[in-house]
Amino acid sequence: QxxxxxxxxxxxxxxxxxxxxxxxxxxxxxxEMSMLQKIxxxxxxxxxxxxxxxxxxxxxxxxxxxAKKFHVEHGPILPLQQIIQSKSPSMALAAEFKRAxxxxxxxxxxxxxxxxxxxxxxxxxxxxxxxxEERWFKGSLDDLTGARMNTTAAANEKNSTRPAILRKDFVxxxxxxxxxxxxxxxxxxLMVSTTPANVLRELIDFARSVGMEPLVEVHALVExxxxxxAGAKVIGVNNRNLHTFQLDLVQTEKIAEELKKRxxxxxxxxxxxxxxxxxxxxxxxxxxxxxxxDVDRYRKVGVGMCLIGESLxxxxxxxxxxxxxxxxxxxxxxxxSISGGAYTGGTKIIKVCGLTDPDDAxxxxxxxxxxxxxxxxxxxxxxxxxxxxKEIVRAVRQFGERSHRTVFDExxxxxxxxxxxxxxxxxxxxxxxxxxxxxxxxxxxxxVVKETVDKCGLDLVQLHGSEGMEAANSENFGVPALRVVDIxxxxxxxxxxxxxxxxxxxxxxxxxxxxxxxxxTSIKGDKRGGGGTGKTFDWKIAExxxxxxxxxxxxxxxxxxxxxxxxxxxxxxxxDVAGGVEASPGVKDHQKVQKFVCxxxxxxxxxxxxx
Numbered sequence: 330q331x332x333x334x335x336x337x338x339x340x341x342x343x344x345x346x347x348x349x350x351x352x353x354x355x356x357x358x359x360x361e362m363s364m365l366q367k368i369x370x371x372x373x374x375x376x377x378x379x380x381x382x383x384x385x386x387x388x389x390x391x392x393x394x395x396a397k398k399f400h401v402e403h404g405p406i407l408p409l410q411q412i413i414q415s416k417s418p419s420m421a422l423a424a425e426f427k428r429a430x431x432x433x434x435x436x437x438x439x440x441x442x443x444x445x446x447x448x449x450x451x452x453x454x455x456x457x458x459x460x461x462e463e464r465w466f467k468g469s470l471d472d473l474t475g476a477r478m479n480t481t482a483a484a485n486e487k488n489s490t491r492p493a494i495l496r497k498d499f500v501x502x503x504x505x506x507x508x509x510x511x512x513x514x515x516x517x518x519l520m521v522s523t524t525p526a527n528v529l530r531e532l533i534d535f536a537r538s539v540g541m542e543p544l545v546e547v548h549a550l551v552e553x554x555x556x557x558x559a560g561a562k563v564i565g566v567n568n569r570n571l572h573t574f575q576l577d578l579v580q581t582e583k584i585a586e587e588l589k590k591r592x593x594x595x596x597x598x599x600x601x602x603x604x605x606x607x608x609x610x611x612x613x614x615x616x617x618x619x620x621x622x623d624v625d626r627y628r629k630v631g632v633g634m635c636l637i638g639e640s641l642x643x644x645x646x647x648x649x650x651x652x653x654x655x656x657x658x659x660x661x662x663x664x665x666s667i668s669g670g671a672y673t674g675g676t677k678i679i680k681v682c683g684l685t686d687p688d689d690a691x692x693x694x695x696x697x698x699x700x701x702x703x704x705x706x707x708x709x710x711x712x713x714x715x716x717x718x719k720e721i722v723r724a725v726r727q728f729g730e731r732s733h734r735t736v737f738d739e740x741x742x743x744x745x746x747x748x749x750x751x752x753x754x755x756x757x758x759x760x761x762x763x764x765x766x767x768x769x770x771x772x773x774x775x776x777v778v779k780e781t782v783d784k785c786g787l788d789l790v791q792l793h794g795s796e797g798m799e800a801a802n803s804e805n806f807g808v809p810a811l812r813v814v815d816i817x818x819x820x821x822x823x824x825x826x827x828x829x830x831x832x833x834x835x836x837x838x839x840x841x842x843x844x845x846x847x848x849x850t851s852i853k854g855d856k857r858g859g860g861g862t863g864k865t866f867d868w869k870i871a872e873x874x875x876x877x878x879x880x881x882x883x884x885x886x887x888x889x890x891x892x893x894x895x896x897x898x899x900x901x902x903x904x905d906v907a908g909g910v911e912a913s914p915g916v917k918d919h920q921k922v923q924k925f926v927c928x929x930x931x932x933x934x935x936x937x938x939x940x
């Protein structure tokens with residue numbers, strides 16, 4: 330049934346390579362439908378049922394009449410391209426409401442679309458994207474209407490322009506566009522990857538006939554040809570291949586370069602030049618973004634709008650998360666200046682360590698962990714085998730929709746060790762936008778570490794023994810290394826030196842070899858190195874180090890119960906937990922993991938309010 334539905338959509342006996350040659354698997358008798366194609370085919374069948382003679386669904390004509398009444402009562406359709414271009418030189422943001430997805434499962438099924446849309450708009454979103462597909466994304470047209478009504482009311486209160494509302498669904502018919510208009514949408518998503526060229530032109534023309542400028546989504550260059558041929562003005566590049574669920578953030582840059590080669594006028598900065606000549610095309614980046622670094626990356630190639638969903642849906646405070654995207658280029662420049670002052674950026678990295686099982690690793694990923702730690706140290710009760718490590722790496726990569734090891738930005742220059750580590754910490758922030766796997770080693774020969782990195786596909790390593798600071802140079806392993814600095818507890822659990830003296834001593838020993846510094850508790854007299862003590866050290870040491878300009882990760886004795894205090898008091902750059910979220914050594918308690926990560930993020934939001 331699904332394949333027959335697709336074949337009919339492609340044109341049946343009249344289907345042609347000219348119209349369908351860009352579609353994945355077209356004309357391949359051995360092709361197996363991708364998940365995207367199954368969802369599209371299911372949508373076609375659903376709407377066949379809606380439009381059958383026995384259905385009580387309203388006709389397209391009735392829907393268009395409802396749309397006219399809606400616009401009279403609640404305001405007209407907004408022009409998408411104009412909304413995007415009016416934001417220049419700032420990046421326009423399409424903030425997405427998405428309860429679930431086929432690749433990630435449930436994301437935030439409990440959230441209310443109207444409330445979330447209101448928060449997005451209040452923080453500066455120009456477009457609200459609403460997933461209305463019911464089966465896999467758990468959305469509805471009611472969600473879209475709720476988003477429209479709440480944001481309209483908020484805009485009226487402020488006497489300002491409301492955000493445009495995007496219906497994001499698997500649109501294969503003009504009926505769905507009429508539905509969207511009646512529900513309050515300003516625009517709809519059209520996916521080139523599943524749509525014949527002739528049908529795409531028909532859908533674009535129909536959308537414009539009701540006042541909508543559609544967002545036309547492409548992934549591959551061949552799809553760009555189809556979009557341009559159909560007259561698309563707002564082109565979104567999905568960095569995720571929806572047939573394979575592989576994510577590649579370079580895809581938007583490839584499309585931007587192709588538009589440039591063809592002499593097509595699209596650069597977002599040109600909208601603010603005041604000469605009256607607006608670009609003919611607006612380019613948007615869709616999927617996979619979560620940080621100010623991502624936004625700035627696409628700003629540099631002329632992108633006008635970024636669509637961000639999952640990270641905002643998971644955020645403790647979506648308003649703060651949007652502000653953290655630095656949509657205005659001046660905000661980003663200010664956030665990146667290295668002044669040599671105290672580190673006040675707050676908690677950016679959350680590491681869950683001591684994973685031994687892929688399901689536990691996925692639970693940590695879903696909770697929002699940045700780093701997934703697996704331990705190879707012989708003394709640890711959480712030590713993993715090579716085969717266990719490979720399984721965890723495979724699971725984390727699949728979650729992050731990547732097939733290879735993450736590549737870190739090069740950080741050069743001859744800065745001081747502290748300045749170099751500040752720059753490297755930002756490189757780690759960028760790289761950990763998708764969870765990374767860290768291999769933890771303790772006094773292993775460096776060649777053994779390198780061999781394990783290559784066998785398992787580790788993204789970075791952590792040296793937790795007496796290897797020395799210089800051993801953490803990435804040239805030794807082919808990947809960056811975290812360097813652990815032990816904070817020694819005496820037999821009575823107290824330090825002999827002041828926290829400031831200890832911090833100064835640590836800073837004098839720091840080199841520019843590691844990518845970052847992690848502070849962990851050790852017990853006096855333990856020659857094997859620290860870690861796994863379950864005890865906290867004096868957090869004032871971390872405060873003192875950060876006040877001297879060096880961001881650090883803190884570990885040792887952290888739990889869901891004390892993480893709020895740790896983040897609130899210290900505002901460390903990163904936190905690391907292992908035993909504090911376990912049911913037993915090496916077995917994670919998923920509820921504790923969720924509570925820890927949410928607690929860290931929530932405390933970070935609160936702690937940032939004074940800065």
